[in-house]
Amino acid sequence: MALPKPLRKIEVYLYALATGEKGGLPKARTRVESYLKYLAENPPQGPAGPKGDAGKGVKSITLTTNETGAVTGGTVTYTDDSTSPITVTSSQG
Numbered sequence: 462m463a464l465p466k467p468l469r470k471i472e473v474y475l476y477a478l479a480t481g482e483k484g485g486l487p488k489a490r491t492r493v494e495s496y497l498k499y500l501a502e503n504p505p506q507g508p509a510g511p512k513g514d515a516g517k518g519v520k521s522i523t524l525t526t527n528e529t530g531a532v533t534g535g536t537v538t539y540t541d542d543s544t545s546p547i548t549v550t551s552s553q554g
Contacts, residue, residue: 470494477501517541 467476470487474497477483483502489495517539524535524547535547 471497474498474501478504517543522547 464476464479467473471494473487474494477486478497478501481504486498486501489498519537520540520542521538522535523538524532527533531551532549534549537545537547539545
């Protein structure tokens with residue numbers, strides 16, 4: 462869900478806090494605006510989570526074709542050397 466563009470100054474600070482867009486924040490003139498501007502420019506950070514397992518990437522993709530050259534399927538090989546089939550379907554337009 463996209464946030465609507467802010468209309469009032471306080472909404473600008475809250476929008477920046479929610480989206481991370483900090484450019485062009487207006488000058489704060491009240492204490493509340495000062496707090497909100499500070500939070501928008503310095504969002505609170507939680508503790509770092511545990512390190513996750515290393516992911517796997519794609520090492521290669523091999524495609525198979527029929528006699529007319531149309532791709533009919535294939536195989537993807539991952540960086541851990543596991544494989545998955547590639548299924549190709551065609552729709553009748």
